[in-house]
Amino acid sequence: MSKRSGTARVLIVLTYAVFLLLLIIPLMQVVLSAMEHGVSSVLASLTRPEALHAMKMTLSVVVVVTLLNTMFGIFMAITIVRGNWIGRSLRRWLNSIIDLPYAVSPVIGGFMIVLMLGPNTVVGTLLADAGIPIVYAFPGMVLATLFVTFPLMVREVVPVLQEIGTQQEEAASMLGAYQWTTFWRVTWPSIRWGVLYGVVLTVARSLGEFGAVLVVSGNIMNKTQTMTTLVYQDVDNFNIASANSLALVLAAGSIALLLFMEWAKKRKGVHGDAH
Amino acid sequence: MHIEVRDLNKWFGDYHAVRQMNFSIETGQLIGLLGPSGGGKTSVLRMLAGLEQPDGGEIIFHGRVMNQVPPQERGIGFVFQHYALFKHMTVFDNVAFGLTIKKWPKDRIRTRVMELLELTGLAGTEKRYPHQLSGGQRQRVAFARALAPEPQLLLLDEPFAAIDAKIRKELRTWLKSLIERVGITSIFVTHDQDEAIEVADEIMIIQQGQLEQKGTPWDIYKSPETPFVAEFIGESTILDHVASLKGFETAAAWTESKALIRPEYIEVGKIGELPLKSACERGVVKALHFRGSEWLVEVTVADLPLKTYRPLEREVLKIGEEVDVLVHRVYMFSDEDHWVQENALKEDPMPIHI
Numbered sequence: 155m156s157k158r159s160g161t162a163r164v165l166i167v168l169t170y171a172v173f174l175l176l177l178i179i180p181l182m183q184v185v186l187s188a189m190e191h192g193v194s195s196v197l198a199s200l201t202r203p204e205a206l207h208a209m210k211m212t213l214s215v216v217v218v219v220t221l222l223n224t225m226f227g228i229f230m231a232i233t234i235v236r237g238n239w240i241g242r243s244l245r246r247w248l249n250s251i252i253d254l255p256y257a258v259s260p261v262i263g264g265f266m267i268v269l270m271l272g273p274n275t276v277v278g279t280l281l282a283d284a285g286i287p288i289v290y291a292f293p294g295m296v297l298a299t300l301f302v303t304f305p306l307m308v309r310e311v312v313p314v315l316q317e318i319g320t321q322q323e324e325a326a327s328m329l330g331a332y333q334w335t336t337f338w339r340v341t342w343p344s345i346r347w348g349v350l351y352g353v354v355l356t357v358a359r360s361l362g363e364f365g366a367v368l369v370v371s372g373n374i375m376n377k378t379q380t381m382t383t384l385v386y387q388d389v390d391n392f393n394i395a396s397a398n399s400l401a402l403v404l405a406a407g408s409i410a411l412l413l414f415m416e417w418a419k420k421r422k423g424v425h426g427d428a429h
Numbered sequence: 430m431h432i433e434v435r436d437l438n439k440w441f442g443d444y445h446a447v448r449q450m451n452f453s454i455e456t457g458q459l460i461g462l463l464g465p466s467g468g469g470k471t472s473v474l475r476m477l478a479g480l481e482q483p484d485g486g487e488i489i490f491h492g493r494v495m496n497q498v499p500p501q502e503r504g505i506g507f508v509f510q511h512y513a514l515f516k517h518m519t520v521f522d523n524v525a526f527g528l529t530i531k532k533w534p535k536d537r538i539r540t541r542v543m544e545l546l547e548l549t550g551l552a553g554t555e556k557r558y559p560h561q562l563s564g565g566q567r568q569r570v571a572f573a574r575a576l577a578p579e580p581q582l583l584l585l586d587e588p589f590a591a592i593d594a595k596i597r598k599e600l601r602t603w604l605k606s607l608i609e610r611v612g613i614t615s616i617f618v619t620h621d622q623d624e625a626i627e628v629a630d631e632i633m634i635i636q637q638g639q640l641e642q643k644g645t646p647w648d649i650y651k652s653p654e655t656p657f658v659a660e661f662i663g664e665s666t667i668l669d670h671v672a673s674l675k676g677f678e679t680a681a682a683w684t685e686s687k688a689l690i691r692p693e694y695i696e697v698g699k700i701g702e703l704p705l706k707s708a709c710e711r712g713v714v715k716a717l718h719f720r721g722s723e724w725l726v727e728v729t730v731a732d733l734p735l736k737t738y739r740p741l742e743r744e745v746l747k748i749g750e751e752v753d754v755l756v757h758r759v760y761m762f763s764d765e766d767h768w769v770q771e772n773a774l775k776e777d778p779m780p781i782h783i
Contacts, residue, residue, distance in 0.1 A: 326512075328478060330530040
């Protein structure tokens with residue numbers, strides 16, 4: 155017994171060490187080096203016009219992507235689990251294709267968008283002539299981030315839908331409720347916590363997305379630059395202090411999301427027991 | 430509601446779940462769909478509800494073909510096997526759901542819900558959530574919810590399957606009296622024959638997607654129309670040759686037929702205890718099982734294993750004891766035909782008319 159607890163103790167210490175080395179120390183480093191020249195220098199580098207623009211850009215991408223991904227994600231999840239209007243084999247195929255973005259490198263994802271909708275392609279030219287440039291513009295960045303975040307919402311909602319089954323929905327239809335009413339009054343209350351997790355994950359992922367956006371946006375300062383690509387450029391220019399300040403903001407955002415998620419889980423626990 | 434079903438068929442892939450089914454149900458009746466699991470009972474119920482589309486045939490309510498009418502418009506109350514209560518809603522909101530869909534005014538909804546909760550013995554639970562209720566209470570909520578919009582037909586899918594045995598019996602009686610009071614045409618699915626016999630006005634026996642027999646529980650018990658029904662209802666033993674039994678010698682003429690004997694067709698007694706001595710066989714007691722209200726006696730008569738009951742008031746038999754066995758009748762069946770054969774020796778050969 156004492157021997158086993160000895161091994162256990164070593165493993166616990168090791169876990170803490172890894173945790174410290176990989177998470178806490180780098181985070182401390184970011185905070186410390188950002189603060190090296192004082193709070194005023196942090197503020198100064200954050201209020202640079204390109205930094206402000208990058209923050210605005212990132213925020214816009216996050217908001218638009220989260221909205222779209224929530225809608226399409228829920229719809230896709232319902233199609234996969236309940237979609238009797240398409241064949242079973244097609245649904246199974248859809249279910250596996252959903253995970254593609256997990257397997258494909260985001261850079262490749264962005265590159266595919268450039269290949270399909272870039273300025274040298276027919277579709278890209280047509281859209282650009284119509285006043286909707288895709289690549290090296292905001293729509294392309296949204297598309298790239300959507301590609302990367304798409305599985306997150308679907309994967310949260312599918313298991314919940316499978317678990318609740320169809321009987322409650324059938325009961326609603328026997329009581330006279332049509333699809334839309336049934337969704338809002340019966341299905342939605344059951345899946346909303348899953349959707350909330352999906353939203354949190356989507357926000358976190360789109361906040362930090364780098365590769366796909368870099369390829370698609372072209373990283374044009376004050377035009378298509380996001381916070382992550384600006385950090386990349388600052389590091390490239392040896393402007394470490396500025397990079398650190400932006401990184402600090404991104405890290406703060408992530409931690410806030412994490413705390414929100416924890417709170418949500420606790421709320422759900424209380425709620426889940428009560429229902 | 431008068432229900433008529435013609436040539437109903439349903440396939441699930443290659444599986445023929447419901448085959449050419451025909452029946453009609455009169456207004457106000459309480460019908461039990463009885464049969465082994467996987468026999469297609471639930472499919473029939475779901476097609477009546479509109480939750481499943483038939484692949485052939487017609488469903489007619491009051492002379493109107495309902496096949497294309499969506500479940501929302503059929504005016505049917507449905508009680509699901511696991512109740513399917515809305516988990517995030519209180520008892521009140523569950524029962525009120527159908528009424529809010531129909532856009533009833535608030536005060537009318539309140540009156541109706543309270544009336545139903547009173548009727549189902551749930552008064553005082555309206556603010557609780559389904560998970561705070563017992564199994565029996567949940568079942569009653571499901572029942573009240575289905576009845577709230579005043580449906581013309583009530584369908585119940587294995588309504589008591591998820592409830593423990595003691596409460597199930599209470600609920601059965603309660604359900605039967607409640608349905609009688611409300612006066613609504615009802616169909617319930619069950620695989621429990623006791624339940625069907627006790628609750629239903631009429632039973633429909635369904636096996637492998639086919640309707641074997643429809644009739645009152647007594648009719649089905651007394652004159653089963655197919656060997657399956659005979660075997661499914663009540664306890665029974667199947668014998669290949671009964672011609673060796675006294676009084677059934679004529680059975681030898683039908684070599685292809687088999688015989689089915691129920692315990693209640695047979696009497697057993699100590700030597701000399703039974704009347705009609707000439708019709709009695711000698712047998713040996715093989716086993717005795719105490720059944721709470723009677724003994725189940727296994728006897729062998731000329732190598733034929735038979736089962737019968739013996740009342741508790743009679744003297745207790747012993748294993749290995751020689752006894753008199755009187756077989757009143759057997760149910761004979763072959764591939765083509767089936768009939769009930771009475772013991773020939775029971776008829777007094779020289780009746781004396783006074």
